[in-house]
Amino acid sequence: MNDFTLHLTTKIVFGRDAESKIGEEAARYGKKVLLHYGGGSIKRSGLYDSVKDSLAKSGLEVFELAGVKPNPRLSLVREGIELCRKEGIDLILAVGGGSVIDSAKAIGIGVPAKCDVWDFYLGKACPEKMMPVGVVLTIPAAGSECSNGSVITNEDGDYKRAVDNQIMRPSFAIMNPERTYTLPPYQTACGITDMMAHIMERYFTNVDHVDLTDRLCEATLRTIINNAPIVLRDPENYDARAEIMWSGTIAHNGLLDTGRIGDWGSHNIEHEISGIYDVAHGAGLAVVFPAWMKYVYHHDVARFVQFAVRVFDVDLAFGRPEEIAEEGIRRLEQFFTSIGMPITLPQLGVDDSRLGEMADKALVGCEYQGHFVPLYRDDVYNILKIAMGK
Amino acid sequence: MNDFTLHLTTKIVFGRDAESKIGEEAARYGKKVLLHYGGGSIKRSGLYDSVKDSLAKSGLEVFELAGVKPNPRLSLVREGIELCRKEGIDLILAVGGGSVIDSAKAIGIGVPAKCDVWDFYLGKACPEKMMPVGVVLTIPAAGSECSNGSVITNEDGDYKRAVDNQIMRPSFAIMNPERTYTLPPYQTACGITDMMAHIMERYFTNVDHVDLTDRLCEATLRTIINNAPIVLRDPENYDARAEIMWSGTIAHNGLLDTGRIGDWGSHNIEHEISGIYDVAHGAGLAVVFPAWMKYVYHHDVARFVQFAVRVFDVDLAFGRPEEIAEEGIRRLEQFFTSIGMPITLPQLGVDDSRLGEMADKALVGCEYQGHFVPLYRDDVYNILKIAMGK
Incomplete structure (x- = not known):
């Protein structure tokens, strides 16, 4: 067995009642939340409203960045970084599966970075800090809700690259298995x-x-x-x-x-x-x-x-x-x-x-x-x- | 499956090289460390010197409270609480097995408490805060190095009682399997x-x-x-x-x-x-x-x-x-x-x-x-x- 260090810093809130805790968990990190998600599925399922309600009840100001696609794109990450800097976002709340979470993590390491965020994915630089990222998980697959990694696709050349770092674990993950009922x-x-x-x-x-x-x-x-x-x-x-x-x-x-x-x-x-x-x-x-x-x-x-x-x-x-x-x-x-x-x-x-x-x-x-x-x-x-x- | 919350806040440093990190980990919590341990076994094994060296290298001031026995006693816990308050200790470093760690946790919740520490064990009060507790584990058994619990014996009536609380997880645990070679x-x-x-x-x-x-x-x-x-x-x-x-x-x-x-x-x-x-x-x-x-x-x-x-x-x-x-x-x-x-x-x-x-x-x-x-x-x-x- 090799030597190792393990620090599982993500707080897991799991079960039918987990979503009622979203606002409470998010409020620990400040007042301004960037809701980051994909397309219409969380609106159709009612999750979008449920998340917004919970955040509103905790008195949080919500900004939005939708449009994350499977194999999340670098261009949207860049857009998110700009938005977070401009608005002084305190927490990125990723609502979705691995793509949305990975995109949120990429934004999270990009915001405080002095270099270009893609440099982290190319291994040219090592991220030292990530903005707080919370997760409301809808697709069990990537494990990104608790992991230290993120995978992003650079459309400019079809490159898909990963970065792993202990600082890239989300602060909390809200996991309600009922939200996966509608997955095809x-x-x-x-x-x-x-x-x-x-x-x-x-x-x-x-x-x-x-x-x-x-x-x-x-x-x-x-x-x-x-x-x-x-x-x-x-x-x-x-x-x-x-x-x-x-x-x-x-x-x-x-x-x-x-x-x-x-x-x-x-x-x-x-x-x-x-x-x-x-x-x-x-x-x-x-x-x-x-x-x-x-x-x-x-x-x-x-x-x-x-x-x-x-x-x-x-x-x-x-x-x-x-x-x-x-x-x-x-x-x-x-x-x-x-x-x-x-x-x-x-x-x-x-x-x-x-x-x-x-x-x-x-x-x-x-x-x-x-x-x-x-x-x-x-x-x-x-x-x-x-x-x-x- | 029931709903649950899980937050494993303890940082694990595991392996042959783990002890070299003691000072570095301890220094995150302040300058004054209370070394809490049992008897002579950690002196005979050389661990005591190794821990003191590592703490000294990180410029930490070390206080000591030895004498923890199996089925750790409330009287020593009270002594530890008094010592921590008097000296303004920043971190309790438990070097030993479950008894030492449980004793350290009891001191840790006792120091900031307004009530008597035994009230926590009787279920009359609920601990809200624990001083930082670090662990150098020598006996794999109790699991207290990462758990949220502590068991203490009140000699005044031979009562042994447990308290469990999320705040009672150690901040870090240093685990070197070689230190268990000499266990009978x-x-x-x-x-x-x-x-x-x-x-x-x-x-x-x-x-x-x-x-x-x-x-x-x-x-x-x-x-x-x-x-x-x-x-x-x-x-x-x-x-x-x-x-x-x-x-x-x-x-x-x-x-x-x-x-x-x-x-x-x-x-x-x-x-x-x-x-x-x-x-x-x-x-x-x-x-x-x-x-x-x-x-x-x-x-x-x-x-x-x-x-x-x-x-x-x-x-x-x-x-x-x-x-x-x-x-x-x-x-x-x-x-x-x-x-x-x-x-x-x-x-x-x-x-x-x-x-x-x-x-x-x-x-x-x-x-x-x-x-x-x-x-x-x-x-x-x-x-x-x-x-x-x-």
Whole structure:
């Protein structure tokens, strides 16, 4: 087990009654709130009114910045930074899913910054301070409500880049599973895939003796796998929605990688796909992750056997270790298929015309991708080829 | 799943290099530090010098209050409160295990209090503020390094009482598994039992649909069960010590009871045993917990079957649900025996002469004990009778 520091500074308010606390939590940070969100879905669901009511009751002045898209854009971040500076905003309240939260975090680090905010994403500078960011979560997926990271797309060149820093954890997160009832099945499944990918990125590590976090990862994966079909066939099942929502946070708040080094190759490869094609991040991960697994499992067959046995109940009598490992990957693909996810690039609507370009882009600014097995340009290309299917 | 709020405010610094950060972390809270500890063990191990060095390097003025005993005493807490007020202490640094940390927390809530500190433990008042408390952990067991609770014994009547409050989480915890190498086997096993009991208290709940936290509980229990024999036969095995140490924190920081209501009957019964007999808390729990299980398992056989199957691998073909449940309890007893713990009161050196007195005391100030099954005075007495063994 490696040395680690863990400081989970986000206050979680979870449950049916959570939204009644929005104003109270927001008021701790000042008087002026920037409500940051996507489009009309929070208005249709009534959440928008509920949030505004709660903020008004606490006597807060509300500004708005809507229009966050999936794969949130740098241009809107810049607009938010300007608005916060001009109006002297005290708190950014992100109402939505990972894209809205990531956009809010980007604004939050941009406002006090002396450099351009994109420099943080390029690794040219390190953010030292973030304005307070609160969250009202509507899509369990990215885990950004509690995580230290943010992913932004620079439209000027289709680059999608991440920045991770302890100061980037939201101050509070309001989580009501009922708000996820209206998520369409495809988006529900994308979220489920994203949170599973967050856990699997951490699971495949070269650090030895990580027994507790291995088992916590497996426990969270099994919970998601168990509850996914329930929320898909019964979208208003409170308890199953709650299990999925809380699993999404645990998957990515940092607990599951204490003492270990995750891989993150699949995420970075997927960023190149959704950076160009604007597909849902979760759907892209359902394609990339099994392809990555097939390409790298020989590196540590025992770990893939453990995954197959403990997560997917593959019997040890199934065959040679390699066969057990392959069966684990197959069952992961079957699971993704069962929840309506693609498992090949063509199913995602991506042909092979830009594989080389994506492989090139994945290596911009770094020597290799991934930690479990370092992936160079040709490795990324080969994984994308595998992802084309037969 | 129930609604919940979770705010894990303690910063964890974990690993071989953690102690080098003591001064840096302590200096965030001011200039004057009260070093609070037990006896000579931290001097013999060199930890005392290492802590003083690190504090000195950060330019901090150090005061000392030693003499914390297992089942920490109210009289020393009062002495600490007086000292902190007189010297204007900024941070209490607890160096030791749960007793030292609980004592530090008691001092921490006592210093700013207008009432007598014992009133908090009697439930007559609610603490609103705690002085900053930092921790250098030497005994993985109580989980107090990250928890919101403190247990103190009032020698004037042998009462042992707990107070839990969100404000009572330490500001930081320094955790170096190497510092646990010299723990004697019995104390190591007591700690292991204590952390398992923390998880099991949470596990046995009447709240339905707690899939994720069930599985996280099982994962942590299995990690402890897997690593316990390793640390007992190879006390300087860093990784196994690290798994046990980190498990002890996870067991009790609040994550594992998000959305559920724990029982805590066994803990409260045990407090009456160790309040009178001054036995190790963990050893007392190894006696009480199986006795409690035998007394209550009919209340929810399915939950005890899940425990038996998922934690102790009892095969579903073992027999009727009741038999599977009983086998789970038997395997827990076998595990406790295997790590050198008593499983009956006589093995603990306690005879049946004061069972009635303990049962009476357990009910002082409350109508019943426990939430899974409410235990009245005669229930507690019956559980203590079962704990006498045959």
